[in-house]
Amino acid sequence: MPSLQQRIRWSKPVIFLACLLPLCLLVLRAVNNDLGANPVEALTHDTGDWALRFLLISLAVTPLRMLTGMSWLIRYRRMLGLFAFFYALVHFAIYLWIDQGFLWSEIIADILKRPYITLGFAAFLILVPLAVTSTKGMVRRLGKRWITLHRLVYASALLGILHFVWLVKADYREPGLYLLIFLLLMLFRIPPLRRRFQHA
Amino acid sequence: MLVKIRRASDIKQSEITSQSDYLKRRQFLKAGVSAFAGLGLMRAGIGEAAIQRGPGKLEKIANIRETAYRPPEAITEYEHITTYNNFYEFGTGKSDPHRNAGTLKPRPWTVVVDGECEAPGEIGIEDILSGFTQEERIYRFRCVEAWSMVIPWVGVPLADLLKRFKPTSGAKYVAFQTLNDPEQMPGQRLPVLDWPYREGLRIDEAMHPLTLMATGLYGEVLPNQNGAPLRLVVPWKYGFKSIKSIVRISFTKREPEATWNMQNPREYGFYSNVNPEVDHPRWSQKYHRIIGAGLFAGKEKTQLFNGYGEEVAGLYAGMDLRKHF
Numbered sequence: 001m002p003s004l005q006q007r008i009r010w011s012k013p014v015i016f017l018a019c020l021l022p023l024c025l026l027v028l029r030a031v032n033n034d035l036g037a038n039p040v041e042a043l044t045h046d047t048g049d050w051a052l053r054f055l056l057i058s059l060a061v062t063p064l065r066m067l068t069g070m071s072w073l074i075r076y077r078r079m080l081g082l083f084a085f086f087y088a089l090v091h092f093a094i095y096l097w098i099d100q101g102f103l104w105s106e107i108i109a110d111i112l113k114r115p116y117i118t119l120g121f122a123a124f125l126i127l128v129p130l131a132v133t134s135t136k137g138m139v140r141r142l143g144k145r146w147i148t149l150h151r152l153v154y155a156s157a158l159l160g161i162l163h164f165v166w167l168v169k170a171d172y173r174e175p176g177l178y179l180l181i182f183l184l185l186m187l188f189r190i191p192p193l194r195r196r197f198q199h200a
Numbered sequence: 201m202l203v204k205i206r207r208a209s210d211i212k213q214s215e216i217t218s219q220s221d222y223l224k225r226r227q228f229l230k231a232g233v234s235a236f237a238g239l240g241l242m243r244a245g246i247g248e249a250a251i252q253r254g255p256g257k258l259e260k261i262a263n264i265r266e267t268a269y270r271p272p273e274a275i276t277e278y279e280h281i282t283t284y285n286n287f288y289e290f291g292t293g294k295s296d297p298h299r300n301a302g303t304l305k306p307r308p309w310t311v312v313v314d315g316e317c318e319a320p321g322e323i324g325i326e327d328i329l330s331g332f333t334q335e336e337r338i339y340r341f342r343c344v345e346a347w348s349m350v351i352p353w354v355g356v357p358l359a360d361l362l363k364r365f366k367p368t369s370g371a372k373y374v375a376f377q378t379l380n381d382p383e384q385m386p387g388q389r390l391p392v393l394d395w396p397y398r399e400g401l402r403i404d405e406a407m408h409p410l411t412l413m414a415t416g417l418y419g420e421v422l423p424n425q426n427g428a429p430l431r432l433v434v435p436w437k438y439g440f441k442s443i444k445s446i447v448r449i450s451f452t453k454r455e456p457e458a459t460w461n462m463q464n465p466r467e468y469g470f471y472s473n474v475n476p477e478v479d480h481p482r483w484s485q486k487y488h489r490i491i492g493a494g495l496f497a498g499k500e501k502t503q504l505f506n507g508y509g510e511e512v513a514g515l516y517a518g519m520d521l522r523k524h525f
Contacts, residue, residue, distance in 0.1 A: 035495075037283055037294070037491045038294070039494075040495060106486075106487075109484070114483055115482065116482055166482065169292075170292065170393055
């Protein structure tokens with residue numbers, strides 16, 4: 001029987017590859033000319049969706065630990081969070097490159113004038129220092145301040161979801177679902193509730 | 201006559217003529233036309249042969265008249281026109297209408313015409329198809345979401361249709377209404393919009409020679425997802441003005457209700473003329489993406505009135521287009 005340590009070590013590459021799967025499928029569709037009538041929109045929406053999904057998945061780790069007592073789940077959290085950043089980065093790069101064609105005047109005007117783009121940009125910016133300080137060395141060096149800094153992920157997720165809400169024309173079901181899941185996961189961060197679940 | 205309307209999703213990839221083949225065929229036909237003319241032979245039927253034809257899964261419209269309405273831009277592929285649609289009656293995703301519109305029954309179909317007119321009544325789709333000359337009109341189509349297509353519509357000038365019902369001097373506007381039947385249009389079970397979908401035009405806009413009541417696409421009857429069997433096409437306005445699957449036309453004294461305008465009057469005006477100078481509050485209207493141009497094609501500059509300014513600017517002389525957006 002392999003130890004928990006060993007199982008975590010083996011499972012990490014498997015989860016890593018699973019997290020890359022959405023990107024692989026997207027690239028495959030692009031190569032096969034299978035992105036539909038508006039391929040730019042398909043790429044942008046898909047990578048944006050996955051950035052939000054990975055943010056929510058990484059925010060779900062703590063509540064899951066509380067509910068199940070499987071404290072080893074924390075070992076996957078950094079990777080999940082970094083994948084959220086990775087998909088957000090690809091999403092932003094597609095916007096800059098394929099959507100806007102590096103037309104900086106248009107891009108800057110967009111970020112300043114379009115509230116939904118402003119929010120999405122802010123959500124992405126917040127993730128940058130979190131990704132940079134995700135290494136073991138940085139965690140050690142920052143100590144308690146690391147936890148404070150990384151609470152910014154709540155703001156990033158909320159802004160990212162509002163970015164989605166704000167671009168929708170009439171059907172709020174999908175961004176609404178993300179918002180609902182986010183709020184549900186945030187309940188576990190409220191101190192009295194948090195204590196209750198931790199003692200359970 | 202009962203016509204079996206098959207879903208466009210039945211099309212096999214191999215049956216779709218590529219855009220380049222269309223262009224080649226057009227070249228070939230043009231060459232053929234000049235050759236015939238040079239020989240002094242009869243040219244009858246040549247114009248008909250030059251009409252854009254789809255994959256042949258839907259009923260062909262006969263005796264289509266070719267017109268001079270053909271912009272220089274490449275025509276969008278049939279597959280793109282029929283798989284990328286905003287038709288919330290069948291779902292809010294772009295590919296939902298293509299997947300879900302099979303429940304719509306476009307035959308038999310009757311349109312009620314009423315309001316400020318001397319001869320109110322009804323007209324069936326068969327009467328519209330057989331009682332009016334069907335024209336091919338290749339128009340640019342600009343969506344409010346900043347994408348565009350070039351679409352070979354078939355249809356009847358709206359003015360010709362409206363004149364049948366003898367509008368009176370009281371008819372200042374024309375109101376249109378889409379079918380309201382959640383059985384046929386499952387998207388209507390959700391209150392995403394205030395159903396039925398409604399749109400309107402000023403009478404002079406409705407009577408303008410560019411305004412088309414479309415019955416077809418690529419030489420065939422309209423696919424369900426494109427607004428079968430009858431839809432409006434107003435090429436100088438954003439696409440949502442071109443209301444689909446129409447069951448009622450009313451001549452009115454006052455400006456009629458328009459669905460997106462009611463949904464969000466700050467974002468969607470009654471006129472909704474294509475205008476690069478008036479941004480949507482949430483995004484720019486200066487550029488648009490051409491559907492089918494490919495991943496790296498970039499965007500094109502949007503033209504005032506979608507490039508139809510020469511024909512329609514007069515309708516809005518003296519109006520502040522920022523105020524009446």
